[in-house]
Amino acid sequence: MLDSKKAYNHFVLLVKERPPGDFALTLIDSLLHVLKETQETTRQGLLHEMKDNTNYLTENLINVEGLTRKSSLALHTLGRFFHHYITSKLSGLSDTSLEVIRSKLVARVEDLREFVMSSRGKVLSSALEFIKDGITIFVHGNSPLVEFLLVEAAVKHNKKFSVIVSEARPDCEGYALTKSLLAVGIAARLVVDAAVAYALEEADIVLVGAETVVETGGIINGIGTYTCALCAKMLKKPFYVVCESFKFARMYPLTQKDLPEIVKDRKTLPLFRSRETDDVTNLPVLSPLCDYTPPDLVTLLFTDMGIFTPVSYTHLRAHETGRNLVCRLLLEKKK
């Protein structure tokens, strides 16, 4: 009896146990759990079970408590990536015993897990030399990767810099980021979204994370990123994006209207956070969750596979094997 909800249930469990933010590893762990406990006796059956579980999990991510709708976009991409990864690895195994196949596959997935786990450190080493002493960094929203980067740079590498954080309404993620930066002694200041252009005058660089990097080399990230990017371009400030390579998706938006459904509209989530909330709940609103920043506004992409201009990113994607759409470089076993 095929249980497609196994991975999903395990995922919900792990999300409760683990600290918030690191969902990529949790996703892989849930799928690994299914793989380890599979009762399937044929290759096709195994593949089918993994596919069903991955699909169910990625489609129901929005129902998971503790997971924001935005992160579900990145995880969706990771889920598809995982599926292609498994399919291609499976087709490369010529063993007849399913036990052997299963254990080899588990080993490959654990390689992937290790890769994902180490991607943070690699992004850090890419980006570190761009965080110079004495600069002012403007950050929009709260990407866990950006937080990790700034904290490590200040604490482990003794860099001295100051940060201006934008509020990032309506979720106001900026508050949490400011607090964690202050806690490690970084000079951080909070600013309202409307003051982005004003604050950028003082900033030297802009640093943001990304939910997804799309085919053009542009990014999909929390609402307000596009605004920051446009201001940065006008004011001639470099706009840097940090993101792991498993967030590269096969999407090709041309305009804001082409964003995936899941991030186009907040639907029922509360829109405004203020004392005057009661007055605004009945007004018609335009409430996107994320926006698309085109590649001509992005200066550099810092990833675990190196530093890319949004242009050369497409050369990276080109290393994809025929139909499997998974970056060949990512598939190489790490020595």
Place this chain on the structure above:
Amino acid sequence: INAEYMGTIKMSNLISHLEKFEVNFQNKDAPKGMHPDIICLGHKLRNNQITGTNARCFAILITLRKIIEEYRGSPETINKNISVLLDEVRAYLRTARKLGSGVESYLDNLKLSIFNSNRDIGLGLTKKLSDDIGDFIDQKIRKADDLIIKNGLELINDDDVILTFGRSYVVERLLRECKKKFHLIIVDNPPYYEGRQMALRLARQIPITYTCISGVAYFMRKVQKVFLGASSMLSNGALISRVGTAMISCIAHMYRKPVLVFCETYKFSEKTQLDSLSENELADPQALLEPGDKTTAINLRYDLTPRNYINMVITETGLIPPTSIPVMLRELTRIQGTN
């Protein structure tokens, strides 16, 4: 020396490196023994009776295939003879009109395959070449266009306003096959007014606004997408297309409207070019003038649209950014090498 004279000298310097348009082609004798179909083709190309990169490529290859099939020489020296025949035909057609980079690179490959063929292949060579040409037309033009249209149909939404320039075969087919409700703005350009053909063919099923380039800035605000065809696409992501395309793309970029280029992969070239004038084709300057007018006219056929004005290229292999063209070329040569 007056200002007019200086003007003429300056203008000539701009284009003096380009091949002059030969006015007396009609009266020249074709080389002895040239197949009449080729002579006919040469004249048609010359007189703009066949226009458009796809149409010209198709016509050239179909005619070439016919004369290869009609080869009646000795089987012993067939390899050499056909090779020489190919060279003569190419040289003659080039005097009529430049062939186009896609056709040229295919014919180079064809010549290579003759060279690599078995010495004893005999009359089997004609069949081999004929099949090769047939496959190319089938895969790289017909099926490629089907796939491009399949990809392109998803890019049109109801109530869109789409702008197109001149007349591209694949864009016209795409718009004709689209069942959604949209409005089309066709932008046209003297001297050949190719957009009129497109307007005539589509007017029955699509509401059309027809204008010339001078009107584009006015309409661009209302446009959702710009659809363009290609003569070729270069390794630096630049687009070579009908003169005027660069202006349209520039205006579209200014208004932040997406520019989509529909291009088969056989049109991808390894060349790079930075501007429209270093390499171009001159057509009959008289087409721009009233009869009897003695003004110096420059009738350029193509222009170059830089990479950053193009948002997406739709090929039979999928949707790619213009920066991926050299990558695509590498992959295609690799795939071809393994076949």
